[in-house]
Amino acid sequence: MTEEILAPPDVPHVLIVDDDADIRQGLVEVFHRAGFKASSAPDAAAMDKALEADGADLVVLDLMMPGEDGLSAARRLATRGWPPVIMLSALGDDADRIVGLEVGADDYLSKPCNPRELVARARAVLRRAKDTDSRRGATEAARFAGFRFDFARRELVDPDGVLVSLSTGEFRLLRAFMERPQRVLSRDQLLDLAFSNESDVFDRAVDVQVSRLRKKLERPETGELIRTVRGEGYLFTAKPTPA
């Protein structure tokens, strides 16, 4: 079953996979209203057929479905490398989120979510997918300057082996930096990449987040990891290596 709403061909195509017809219908409408091309499938098998037939730029995947469950489907898509996946699940624990991100989902949202947040996250995932060459690398862990950063677990382990918690903003900022290392990122770019779903975040907030993140990364032996480039923005000086 494929419900498709026609849209111009250059707009991103979102495939919604959920076993609940009302949710499916509602999400298709939400994405359509947001200017996406949206289609839907009731289970993993239908999802495969739809991808085969029309392809998709993004899959919004339910976790608990009859037949093959969402985790297994997400793992398959991650192995293929395309399209990116947002898990939408009734299980919203940290542990569930980590499992979802670890099997290769690009983002994880728990039901019930704000539909507009889902759209914002979808935009962010699409942007990141376009922007980074190695999209799959973003879901794993990376090392830089003695730190280990686990994207799925949102864990930053410092050179002494101490787990350093990050706020959501700091996490997104660090992820944005690590996906674009040694490049000057303007405040607008950072706002886009790290704070896409919060409309009321201003340039000043970026500076605050950067200074907080700097404080958490500050170690005498690592030197300056986030450099301020006057008039332009910020530069992440370390080169992350996959861990």
Add this chain to the structure above:
Amino acid sequence: MSDPETPAKSGQPIAAHLAVLVAIALAAAYVVNLVAVVMLPPRPPDVMRGDKVLEAFTAGYAIARTGRTPPTGDGAKWTIQKQKPRVAGAPRAGRIIVHDLARRLETTPQKVVVAFDATPTDVVVFRVRSEEFRVEHEKRRADGEKVREMHLRARASREGESRVRREVIISENGDVTLRAPNAPRPPHAGVEAPMPPQPPNAVTEQPVRIAPRPPEPPEPPEPPRFAPPPPGVVLMSGFLVAAEMADGRWLVMRQQSNAETLDWIMRAALGIGATLVILLLLALLFARRLAAPIQRFAEAARRVGIDVGEAPVKEEGPRELRTAARAVNAMQGRLRSLVAERTEMLAAVAHDLRTPLMRLRLAAENADPALRDKLAKETGEIDAMVSSFIAFARDDPTREARVKLDLAALLQSAVDDRTEAGQDVTYEGPDRLVVMGQAVGLKRLVENLIDNALKYGRVARVAMRQDGADVCIDVTDEGPGIPREEREKVFRPFVRGEGATGAGAGLGLAAAREIARAHGGDVEIRDGQPRGALVRVTLPV
């Protein structure tokens, strides 16, 4: 010793292990003692007859005079030294012996030294090589008191010659005189004997022969035999005999009887010590062999207790342990299926509760903005309750692994997340404080407390300080506070504070306390200053 692998593989009861231990230990102890007794040499005799010692010294002196080294052996040690040997205190009979020695060496008493420890005679039996006569005198002194004296008549050493050459007279008080056998009178006791004959003195004496006249000298001489020491002969042990030689140096002969004894004691001690060491090693070995599977069992059981998904306990070691391991494994199986059932049930509950909420939420997107926001708020509150219920039912605070984490960063992140959402939350405390703890659990604890403070007291002031071995986290709000009598009650699951409105299942504080206690700490409620509630978390560092 038995094959060391046998006990662990056969699964014998612990009693059997102990029996083997005892048997082997006893056998080892006996073997060592036996070896010690067989290998130890007999203790050398360390009591010598004074006259023989002097004889030996005289012979050695004669050799040393000719410039050669005196013979060694016989438990005596010969040295030549420049100084006169110093001897502290002289034994009772020293003077007699000194005089005797001086006479033997044909020198003066000042040029000889004799020192020794006298030994009681009643326990010593001598081996004698030539026959001697023992003659006892009874003499009457001037005051009429009877005095016993002994004559010791040594026979000529040359074989076949039976002539008695000299007679030694030793009085009760230890004085010694010598005379030729035919001399009519001994000299007065206590005087160094010049050559006989001596003028008779005031003491009359009646020589009485007690010992029988010896038989004619046997041809060939009789084999050595044993006899008690001749009466009056001084017995020595640990002696030192010395005499000045012509060149002014001193010839010293000494016996160190204590050294021999000490040596023997040392060997005995060594044997006992070796036994002890072997026993200890064996006991240690067996204790380890017994303890190792028990320790592995305990460790495996502990792991299973933390996470039922762990590998089952290995069934090994003594029989009792195998039984216990089987029981634990059976329990683990039951627990595992229980946990699986519970996880499935909770997932179903979450799915069944949240799917309609999501539907509602999506449906609300079509409503007008005011209704939409109202519905969003309601669904959000129901969702929060579902979340806290599921989290409480699902999370086992002992399960999560402990890692080194920065508690200050954890608090700051939780505060920052809420500040960014526009809420009034502050943090005060160190920038970095590393503890061992559960990252997810502690985060939940802190977030529960902050969210409680925000819900009931509009603001949350988070403060952390290290207090000795504890870390204190205070979360203060500006709400009405919690009355004293309700402070324990609110920690019970599903109990909510007086006047609680809005969403909440009453699980936040219960979960917080459970997590804190799993870390060895606690959560308690106090009065805020100037008002509000102060929730204090104490955690050991």
